[in-house]
Amino acid sequence: MPELPEVETTRRGLAPVVEHRVIRRAVVRHRGLRMPVPRGLERQLAGARVAALSRRGKYLLFECTREHGESGTLIVHLGMSGRLWVVDTVTPAQKHDHFDLEFDNGSVVRLRDPRRFGLVLWQAGDPFRHALLAAIGPEPLTPAFDGAVLHRETRNRSTPIKLVLMNSHVVAGVGNIYANEALFRAGIDPRLAARRLSRARCDTLATAVKKTLGLAIAAGGSTLRDYVGGDGRAGYFQNQFLVYGRAGESCTRCGTAIRELRLAQRATCYCPQCQKR
DNA sequence: CCGACAACCTGTGAGC
DNA sequence: TGCTCACAGGTTGTCG
Numbered sequence: 548m549p550e551l552p553e554v555e556t557t558r559r560g561l562a563p564v565v566e567h568r569v570i571r572r573a574v575v576r577h578r579g580l581r582m583p584v585p586r587g588l589e590r591q592l593a594g595a596r597v598a599a600l601s602r603r604g605k606y607l608l609f610e611c612t613r614e615h616g617e618s619g620t621l622i623v624h625l626g627m628s629g630r631l632w633v634v635d636t637v638t639p640a641q642k643h644d645h646f647d648l649e650f651d652n653g654s655v656v657r658l659r660d661p662r663r664f665g666l667v668l669w670q671a672g673d674p675f676r677h678a679l680l681a682a683i684g685p686e687p688l689t690p691a692f693d694g695a696v697l698h699r700e701t702r703n704r705s706t707p708i709k710l711v712l713m714n715s716h717v718v719a720g721v722g723n724i725y726a727n728e729a730l731f732r733a734g735i736d737p738r739l740a741a742r743r744l745s746r747a748r749c750d751t752l753a754t755a756v757k758k759t760l761g762l763a764i765a766a767g768g769s770t771l772r773d774y775v776g777g778d779g780r781a782g783y784f785q786n787q788f789l790v791y792g793r794a795g796e797s798c799t800r801c802g803t804a805i806r807e808l809r810l811a812q813r814a815t816c817y818c819p820q821c822q823k824r
Numbered sequence: 825c826c827g828a829c830a831a832c833c834t835g836t837g838a839g840c
Numbered sequence: 841t842g843c844t845c846a847c848a849g850g851t852t853g854t855c856g
Contacts, residue, residue: 549849549850550849550850553849579833581832581833581850581851581852582852605849605850624850624851625849625850626832626833626849626850626851627833627834627848627849627850627851628833628834628835628848628849628850629849643834660833661833661834661835662832662833662834662835662848662850663832663833663834664832664833664850664851665850666851679851703825703826704826704827705826705827706826706827706828710827713850715850715851722849722850723848723849723850724849725849769849771848771849811827811828811829812829812830812847813848814847814848826856827855827856828854828855828856829853829854829855830852830853830854830855831851831852831853831854832850832851832852832853834848835847835848836846836847836848837845837846837847837848838844838845838846838847839843839844839845839846840842840843840844840845
């Protein structure tokens with residue numbers, strides 16, 4: 548999927564189009580996403596104004612208000628293959644276009660998600676009352692995530708450090724690509740048992756996560772297959788990958804061949820020279 | 825609580 | 841060309 552940088556890129560592309568605009572109608576063509584698209588969502592959205600488009604981890608939050616009645620939030624997650632971008636009302640929906648948000652100015656925000664691991668949900672009132680958002684870990688790009696958090700979260704775990712980074716209850720939004728990249732940047736072997744990470748290396752790793760995500764956002768995210776941001780443009784961070792997808796190629800830092808193995812069925816790429824246990 | 829694993833679903837590319 | 845298999849950016853639920 549889009550990881551945090553791709554979701555943030557999508558958010559930045561969509562925000563100028565949707566913020567302060569009124570939703571004319573919502574169209575649901577397929578309710579069978581990872582969780583069912585709630586019945587009555589179309590009614591909740593029609594006539595509502597999007598006050599703000601925000602993000603929490605990999606979740607996009609369309610914060611909706613209305614003149615009369617309760618405000619609430621449209622929660623969208625892109626799963627593995629979801630894309631959200633702007634079309635116009637005459638653009639025909641294609642096979643995997645499951646959801647549209649049509650605005651009063653004729654812009655249509657369209658969700659395409661072939662694998663249907665994504666989510667389209669509604670939460671009345673405070674969106675963080677939703678169980679999915681309430682359970683999520685700190686935002687990695689804020690001070691709420693740091694070496695101290697990582698240290699605390701790793702003390703009692705024997706699982707590989709990479710899987711802790713990818714655990715959304717520990718830190719929000721870090722997926723497979725950026726976990727690999729951040730561990731390289733921090734010089735840490737992805738297989739290292741989490742509890743064996745020293746306090747100092749927790750600081751290094753937290754910093755590396757922030758750096759990696761920040762650079763990726765600045766590059767507009769990574770374009771794999773046909774991902775595009777909310778403004779329809781491709782990201783280019785994939786050209787800056789240091790280890791991900793580079794098995795057999797030489798390490799940019801030391802020249803050693805990058806290796807690949809599987810952790811929890813996920814491709815794990817690392818430099819055996821630069822990354823230590 | 826932790827950890828390993830299957831499950832959800834479709835598309836694509838590699839290998840034969 | 842076409843078949844089969846492994847794998848792809850994520851997350852949840854189940855079971856030990």
